[in-house]
Amino acid sequence: MSYLNRANGYAPTGNVNSEPDLVQRPRFTNKVEVSLIDWMGRDGDIVNAARVSTKGAASLGMNEGARGLISYLMRNRHGTPFEHGAMKFLVTAPLFVWREHHRHRIGFSYNEESGRYKQLDPVFYVPEFARTQEGKPGHYKMTDSPGDLTALMEHELEYIATYAYESYDKMLKAGIAREVARMCLPVNIVSSCYVTCNPRSLMHFLGLRNAGEAQHEIRAVAQQYEAHFARLYPETHKAFIEGGRVAP
Amino acid sequence: MSYLNRANGYAPTGNVNSEPDLVQRPRFTNKVEVSLIDWMGRDGDIVNAARVSTKGAASLGMNEGARGLISYLMRNRHGTPFEHGAMKFLVTAPLFVWREHHRHRIGFSYNEESGRYKQLDPVFYVPEFARTQEGKPGHYKMTDSPGDLTALMEHELEYIATYAYESYDKMLKAGIAREVARMCLPVNIVSSCYVTCNPRSLMHFLGLRNAGEAQHEIRAVAQQYEAHFARLYPETHKAFIEGGRVAP
Amino acid sequence: MSYLNRANGYAPTGNVNSEPDLVQRPRFTNKVEVSLIDWMGRDGDIVNAARVSTKGAASLGMNEGARGLISYLMRNRHGTPFEHGAMKFLVTAPLFVWREHHRHRIGFSYNEESGRYKQLDPVFYVPEFARTQEGKPGHYKMTDSPGDLTALMEHELEYIATYAYESYDKMLKAGIAREVARMCLPVNIVSSCYVTCNPRSLMHFLGLRNAGEAQHEIRAVAQQYEAHFARLYPETHKAFIEGGRVAP
Amino acid sequence: MSYLNRANGYAPTGNVNSEPDLVQRPRFTNKVEVSLIDWMGRDGDIVNAARVSTKGAASLGMNEGARGLISYLMRNRHGTPFEHGAMKFLVTAPLFVWREHHRHRIGFSYNEESGRYKQLDPVFYVPEFARTQEGKPGHYKMTDSPGDLTALMEHELEYIATYAYESYDKMLKAGIAREVARMCLPVNIVSSCYVTCNPRSLMHFLGLRNAGEAQHEIRAVAQQYEAHFARLYPETHKAFIEGGRVAP
Numbered sequence: 002m003s004y005l006n007r008a009n010g011y012a013p014t015g016n017v018n019s020e021p022d023l024v025q026r027p028r029f030t031n032k033v034e035v036s037l038i039d040w041m042g043r044d045g046d047i048v049n050a051a052r053v054s055t056k057g058a059a060s061l062g063m064n065e066g067a068r069g070l071i072s073y074l075m076r077n078r079h080g081t082p083f084e085h086g087a088m089k090f091l092v093t094a095p096l097f098v099w100r101e102h103h104r105h106r107i108g109f110s111y112n113e114e115s116g117r118y119k120q121l122d123p124v125f126y127v128p129e130f131a132r133t134q135e136g137k138p139g140h141y142k143m144t145d146s147p148g149d150l151t152a153l154m155e156h157e158l159e160y161i162a163t164y165a166y167e168s169y170d171k172m173l174k175a176g177i178a179r180e181v182a183r184m185c186l187p188v189n190i191v192s193s194c195y196v197t198c199n200p201r202s203l204m205h206f207l208g209l210r211n212a213g214e215a216q217h218e219i220r221a222v223a224q225q226y227e228a229h230f231a232r233l234y235p236e237t238h239k240a241f242i243e244g245g246r247v248a249p
Numbered sequence: 250m251s252y253l254n255r256a257n258g259y260a261p262t263g264n265v266n267s268e269p270d271l272v273q274r275p276r277f278t279n280k281v282e283v284s285l286i287d288w289m290g291r292d293g294d295i296v297n298a299a300r301v302s303t304k305g306a307a308s309l310g311m312n313e314g315a316r317g318l319i320s321y322l323m324r325n326r327h328g329t330p331f332e333h334g335a336m337k338f339l340v341t342a343p344l345f346v347w348r349e350h351h352r353h354r355i356g357f358s359y360n361e362e363s364g365r366y367k368q369l370d371p372v373f374y375v376p377e378f379a380r381t382q383e384g385k386p387g388h389y390k391m392t393d394s395p396g397d398l399t400a401l402m403e404h405e406l407e408y409i410a411t412y413a414y415e416s417y418d419k420m421l422k423a424g425i426a427r428e429v430a431r432m433c434l435p436v437n438i439v440s441s442c443y444v445t446c447n448p449r450s451l452m453h454f455l456g457l458r459n460a461g462e463a464q465h466e467i468r469a470v471a472q473q474y475e476a477h478f479a480r481l482y483p484e485t486h487k488a489f490i491e492g493g494r495v496a497p
Numbered sequence: 498m499s500y501l502n503r504a505n506g507y508a509p510t511g512n513v514n515s516e517p518d519l520v521q522r523p524r525f526t527n528k529v530e531v532s533l534i535d536w537m538g539r540d541g542d543i544v545n546a547a548r549v550s551t552k553g554a555a556s557l558g559m560n561e562g563a564r565g566l567i568s569y570l571m572r573n574r575h576g577t578p579f580e581h582g583a584m585k586f587l588v589t590a591p592l593f594v595w596r597e598h599h600r601h602r603i604g605f606s607y608n609e610e611s612g613r614y615k616q617l618d619p620v621f622y623v624p625e626f627a628r629t630q631e632g633k634p635g636h637y638k639m640t641d642s643p644g645d646l647t648a649l650m651e652h653e654l655e656y657i658a659t660y661a662y663e664s665y666d667k668m669l670k671a672g673i674a675r676e677v678a679r680m681c682l683p684v685n686i687v688s689s690c691y692v693t694c695n696p697r698s699l700m701h702f703l704g705l706r707n708a709g710e711a712q713h714e715i716r717a718v719a720q721q722y723e724a725h726f727a728r729l730y731p732e733t734h735k736a737f738i739e740g741g742r743v744a745p
Numbered sequence: 746m747s748y749l750n751r752a753n754g755y756a757p758t759g760n761v762n763s764e765p766d767l768v769q770r771p772r773f774t775n776k777v778e779v780s781l782i783d784w785m786g787r788d789g790d791i792v793n794a795a796r797v798s799t800k801g802a803a804s805l806g807m808n809e810g811a812r813g814l815i816s817y818l819m820r821n822r823h824g825t826p827f828e829h830g831a832m833k834f835l836v837t838a839p840l841f842v843w844r845e846h847h848r849h850r851i852g853f854s855y856n857e858e859s860g861r862y863k864q865l866d867p868v869f870y871v872p873e874f875a876r877t878q879e880g881k882p883g884h885y886k887m888t889d890s891p892g893d894l895t896a897l898m899e900h901e902l903e904y905i906a907t908y909a910y911e912s913y914d915k916m917l918k919a920g921i922a923r924e925v926a927r928m929c930l931p932v933n934i935v936s937s938c939y940v941t942c943n944p945r946s947l948m949h950f951l952g953l954r955n956a957g958e959a960q961h962e963i964r965a966v967a968q969q970y971e972a973h974f975a976r977l978y979p980e981t982h983k984a985f986i987e988g989g990r991v992a993p
Contacts, residue, residue, distance in 0.1 A: 041785035041831045050939045053835075054859040055634050057866065057937050077635060078705065081600075084854030085941045087785045087831035091797075097364070097432060100347070104577075106354035107603050110828030110943070115798040116345070116436075117464060118386040122801065126432065134426035138366040138551050139573060143426060153423055154430075157416040161433040164412060168405040175401055178382035178391060180464050182402075184345060184374065184437035185409040188364075193801050195794045197829045199854070199941075209574065216365060216428050289537035289583050298691045301587075302611040303882050305618065305689050325883060326953065329848075332606030333693045335537045335583035339549075352825075355851050358580030358695070363550040370553065386799050387821060441553050443546045445581045447606070447693075457822065593860070593928060596843070602850035612841070612932075613960060614882040622928065630922035634862040639922060649919055650926075653912040657929040660908065664901040671897055674878035674887060676960050678898075680841060680870065680933035681905040684860075712861060712924050 024170040027123040027163050030191065033218060034093040035225035037233075038195070042086025044236040047071060047200070051082035068236050075240040080249040083201035083237065084108065088229065090196045095126035097188040098219050101210075108202025113194035116183035120173060125162040126189040127155055128217065139214065161187055203230055204241050204248035212246070272418040275371040275411050278439065281466060282341040283473035286443070290334025292484040295319060295448070299330035316484050323488040328497040331449035331485065332356065336477065338444045343374035345436040346467050349458075356450025361442035364431035368421060373410040374437040375403055376465065387462065409435055448482055452489050452496035460494070520666040523619040523659050526687065529714060530589040531721035533729075534691070538582025540732040543567060543696070547578035564732050571736040576745040579697035579733065580604065584725065586692045591622035593684040594715050597706075604698025609690035612679035616669060621658040622685040623651055624713065635710065657683055696730055700737050700744035708742070768914040771867040771907050774935065777962060778837040779969035781977075782939070786830025788980040791815060791944070795826035812980050819984040824993040827945035827981065828852065832973065834940045839870035841932040842963045845954075852946025857938035860927035864917060869906040870933040871899055872961065883958065905931055947974055948985050948992035956990070 048067040051074055074082055094102070103111060114121065131146035131154040146154075165185050172182035198206070203226060209215065211223035231238040241248075296315040299322055322330055342350070351359060362369065379394035379402040394402075413433050420430035446454070451474060457463065459471035479486040489496075544563040547570055570578055590598070599607060610617065627642035627650040642650075661681050668678035694702070699722060705711065707719035727734040737744075792811040795818055818826055838846070847855060858865065875890035875898040890898075909929045916926035942950070947970060953959065955967035975982040985992075 039785050039790070041783050041833065046783070046833075050856040053856050053937055053939055055862040057858050057863065073635065077710070079635075081854060081856050085833050085856065085939055087941075087943075089785065089790075089829055095432070096344075096348070096436065100344070100351070103348070103351045104359065106357075109354075110825060111352065112794040112797050112825050112829065114801050115386075117389075118799040119801065128429060128432075131420075132426040132429050133424050134428070138363075139569065139575075141365075141426070143428075146425065150423060150425055154420060154425055157420055158433050161409070161413045161416050165409045165435060168409050172379075172402060172405055175398060176381050177394065177398055177402055178380040178389070180382070180391075181376060181380050184343070184376075185406050185435050187413060187433050187435050188344065189432035193797055195797055195829055197831075197943075199831075214573070287537050287542070289535050289585070294535070294585075298608040301608050301689055301691055303614040305610050305615065321883065325958070327883075329606060329608050333585055333608065333691055335693075335695075337537065337542075337581055358577060360546040360549050360577050360581065362553050366551040367553065387817065387823075441549055443549055443581055445583075445695075447583075462821070591928070592840075592844070592932065596840070596847070599844070599847045600855065602853075605850075607848065611882075613885075624925060624928075627916075628922040628925050629920050630924070634859075637861075637922070639924075642921065646919060646921055650916060650921055653916055654929050657905070657909045657912050661905045661931060664905050668875075668898060668901055671894060672877050673890065673894055673898055674876045674885070676878070676887075677872060677876050680839070680872075681902050681931050683909060683929050683931050684840065685928035 024167050025123045027125055027159070027166050029125050029127045029159060029162070031127055031129040033095075033098065033126075033221045033225070035222055035229070036091045037088065037229045038091050039089040040087060040233055042200070042233075044071065044234050046085055047074070047082045047234075047237060050085045051079070071236050072240045072243065075237075075244045075249045078249045080201050083204065083249055084199045086200050086234075088198055088200075088203065088233065090226065090229075091193060092196050092222060093191055093193045094222055095189045095191050095218065098216075098222060099192060099194060100188070101216070101219050102194075102196070102222070105202070105206055108199050108205075110197040111194055114192045116186070117180040120179060121169075121183060121186065121190060121192070123162075123166040124191045125158065125187070126191055126218065127158045132217070141214070143217070158187075158189060162189065200230070200234055200237055201248060207241070208246045208248050272415050273371045275373055275407070275414050277373050277375045277407060277410070279375055279377040281343075281346065281374075281469045281473070283470055283477070284339045285336065285477045286339050287337040288335060288481055290448070292319065292482050294333055295322070295330045295482075295485060298333045299327070319484050320488045320491065323485075323492045323497050326497045328449050331452065331497055332447045334448050334482075336446055336448075336451065336481065338474065338477070339441060340444050340470060341439055341441045342470055343437045343439050343466065346464075346470060347440060347442060348436070349464070349467050350442075350444070350470070353450070353454055356447050356453075358445040359442055362440045364434070365428040368427060369417075369431060369434065369438055369440070371410075371414040372439045373406065373435070374439055374466065375406045380465070389462070391465070406435075406437060410437065448478070448485055449496060451478055455489070456494045456496050520663050521619045523621055523655070523662050525621050525623045525655060525658070527623055527625040529591075529594065529622075529717045529721070531718055531725070532587045533584065533725045534587050535585040536583060536729055538696070540567065540730050542581055543570070543578045543730075543733060546581045547575070567732050568736045568739065571733075571740045571745045574745045576697050579700065579745055580695045582696050582730075584694055584696075584699065584729065586722065586725075587689060588692050588718060589687055589689045590718055591685045591687050591714065594712075594718060595688060595690060596684070597712070597715050598690075598692070598718070601698070601702055604695050604701075606693040607690055610688045612682070613676040616675060617665075617679060617682065617686055617688070619658075619662040620687045621654065621683070622687055622714065623654045628713070637710070639713070654683075654685060658685065696726070696733055697744060699726055703737070704742045704744050768911050769867045771869055771903070771910050773869050773871045773903060773906070775871055775873040777839075777842065777870075777965045777969070779966055779973070780835045781832065781973045782835050783833040784831060784977055786944070788815065788978050790829055791818070791826045791978075791981060794829045795823070815980050816984045816987065819981075819988045819993045822993045824945050827948065827993055828943045830944050830978075832942055832944075832947065832977065834970065834973075835937060836940050836966060837935055837937045838966055839933045839935050839962065842960075842966060843936060843938060844932070845960070845963050846938075846940070846966070849946070849950055852943050852949075854941040855938055858936045860930070861924040864923060865913075865927060865930065865934055865936070867906075867910040868935045869902065869931070870935055870962065871902045876961070885958070887961070902931075902933060906933065944974070944978055944981055945992060951985070952990045952992050
């Protein structure tokens with residue numbers, strides 16, 4: 002179709018924006034972004050928190066026994082020592098990821114861009130490859146699709162995003178409130194959010210979201226979380242893996 | 250394109266479904282729906298829970314002193330007696346409402362339709378009137394717009410919804426996974442969710458969401474919640490109002 | 498010792514209370530009590546909550562497929578459908594049990610007797626048998642003790658409880674505030690509490706507390722919870738057992 | 746101490762410890778202790794978290810507008826930006842304080858000494874002054890008592906603590922399990938606990954516990970928390986005070 006010239010790449014042709022300032026040109030991405038902004042605590046703090054139960058306030062830091070203790074706590078689901086840390090991330094991901102992410106209620110704090118308070122930027126997520134599904138809900142097998150399905154997907158997602166953002170922009174310029182105009186935007190528009198959690202709540206997230214059943218995009222967020230987690234808490238992460246990725 | 254003739258106005262023409270199974274005709278609504286499905290507890294149970302502190306396990310039910318006790322608990326933010334009840338609702342609302350609603354984490358349980366597990370129905374929310382905003386974030390004054398802005402809004406929202414659902418349907422029929430195809434759907438598509446809360450968590454919701462700063466659509470959900478709440482817990486609701494709508 | 502005449506049973510001799518109204522005679526119990534006061538929801542409601550994900554708002558109640566669905570949800574740790582119910586218990590147990598119980602923060606609501614607001618009754622928990630422990634923390638093997646250890650335990654617990662309550666009473670009668678006087682009371686004094694939870698949070702409790710590592714007394718509470726739970730939610734309980742008693 | 750003379754009544758003489766290792770001599774304290782162990786976040790982080798709503802991911806740190814923003818968030822109960830920090834404390838306080846403290850469930854993590862896993866040390870809290878109460882529950886007026894009531898209180902609390910710890914020790918030495926022997930210990934025995942919270946959950950605690958209605962001892966914990974909080978988050982603390990000490 003003429004409105005989207007694929008010969009020139011995935012982006013809509015200049016026609017959309019032929020009048021200056023009429024509307025920002027949409028941008029497309031197949032990435033989610035995770036930055037670790039701040040953190041508190043290391044493996045040794047988990048050990049100290051656990052040892053207050055058995056030794057009172059004396060704390061000993063990491064040593065060989067400490068590794069065994071972390072492993073013991075994990076296996077026996079003694080979860081509270083894993084709560085005395087914090088990790089703060091800044092994450093950019095599409096709305097359909099946020100809808101899943103925000104369902105994690107316990108040990109997670111969020112502050113996300115608001116479509117009521119600001120004009121959302123025209124950045125949209127389009128997967129690198131289309132996927133097909135087989136199997137029943139909860140047991141889907143997803144397979145990367147051949148090129149023609151990917152081309153169809155790109156075409157459709159970019160086409161809708163482009164027109165939707167144009168409609169959004171038109172409504173805003175006509176004076177319609179942001180909270181109304183945004184109603185036309187698709188769930189692959191990206192949004193930034195601060196996410197703060199603790200090692201325990203993060204492991205719960207990782208167990209469910211860095212897993213085969215999880216959708217590719219939230220898994221991509223989870224994988225980046227897990228890389229940070231493994232670096233900050235190497236012994237805890239090791240015990241999490243060895244324990245079958247079940248949060249304590 | 251034939252099925253959406255902009256020259257003829259903004260609603261899709263009847264042609265949309267002239268070919269069987271091509272795509273479901275989109276439906277538009279300006280309503281949110283709330284049904285009370287089940288509940289546990291009444292005013293007297295709050296009184297009994299509070300009195301265990303002062304009288305042990307003996308319980309007395311509602312009486313004049315009980316009304317004063319509810320009012321006292323509310324004013325002094327003794328919140329726990331208001332947690333020993335439950336209300337289960339089935340709510341149908343657009344995704345942008347769910348995005349705000351799901352941010353209520355404590356004392357709220359959710360099960361919502363999944364765009365990964367089922368094909369979403371083509372039902373989209375379009376406000377009865379467009380709105381304009383004045384003022385700064387957090388102090389917006391929203392005003393219902395004159396007819397031409399409402400006409401523009403209806404046109405744009407219906408136009409994008411119609412095209413988006415057609416894209417969605419096309420991708421599904423081509424074999425693309427639901428979790429990918431849904432990425433083009435706008436945030437005014439409606440979705441159903443079970444919501445279970447307790448009187449305390451509901452009052453917290455009502456204090457923030459049945460309030461002037463809240464967006465019209467989540468306020469419409471909150472108003473229906475509040476009508477059920479007032480009927481189930483008349484004394485508690487009265488004390489909530491008298492206390493300035495601050496949850497204990 | 499003369500102050501506690503075991504020939505007359507476990508209770509202190511009348512000498513303690515020889516002056517009328519000086520102090521209430523302590524009572525001893527080796528039981529914890531759990532009453533189900535109210536509830537909302539059955540197995541079918543879990544099924545309906547889960548099905549909203551896949552079928553939207555239509556609900557179907559229990560049937561053969563429903564049993565499989567509950568089992569599937571449990572095995573795959575899809576926990577939220579198990580939150581749309583409520584059970585309210587009135588529980589009487591010693592303070593050392595409450596100290597463990599109150600550590601269950603999520604999905605549990607509590608209102609307990611207050612030592613600041615009322616004079617606590619002189620009822621104290623004494624185990625039926627003394628126990629000895631072997632092994633390391635977290636792997637204790639507890640064994641019921643021979644009669645002489647049980648006699649020693651009864652003697653000591655009853656002796657301290659009796660004198661402590663007498664001190665408490667003396668301080669109260671002298672005009673000392675309840676919140677100060679109660680500081681002498683031992684942690685085996687019993688207290689009543691309303692406890693409201695949902696099937697998911699209760700299963701988490703049962704997995705940890707109706708288990709070999711749990712202390713006998715909190716396990717006795719958990720066993721009574723579990724009996725009520727099995728009766729109200731037979732299919733869910735069955736799936737919980739079959740899944741190795743791991744809460745979803 | 747002269748007031749504790751077995752010859753004159755029920756208190757243990759110095760003989761109690763004349764045989765080495767028979768039993769530790771009890772120690773008494775009228776203090777609670779709070780140490781800040783670790784923290785994450787400052788005022789500027791609250792501002793950044795809030796601004797993601799209105800400006801996306803760009804963050805600006807503290808400045809004059811930032812102060813106004815914190816105040817605005819506090820007054821309008823926008824609580825989530827106050828959750829992206831953490832403070833970890835090590836606190837030593839009597840059990841009756843922990844029983845109140847642990848009732849704070851949301852945004853609080855705890856690891857406390859366990860009477861099942863270790864022998865508790867014989868350290869007991871005795872207030873500096875006895876108190877008398879006037880008024881109804883929830884409106885008590887507490888007054889420091891004249892010297893004779895304080896002397897009575899000290900006598901009774903020290904007497905019971907001494908005997909209880911002696912009983913505890915005797916049961917342990919006879920081979921009774923720690924979890925049973927500890928049942929005789931009074932609620933003024935002190936215990937150490939790691940407490941991790943965030944600025945929002947801490948303000949909720951401070952609003953209820955550093956307040957006139959709170960018991961002196963938990964207020965003493967809260968006051969020390971508040972001193973740390975005011976130092977780490979001066980602007981947030983100022984806004985909390987100006988807003989009437991209501992957590993957002």
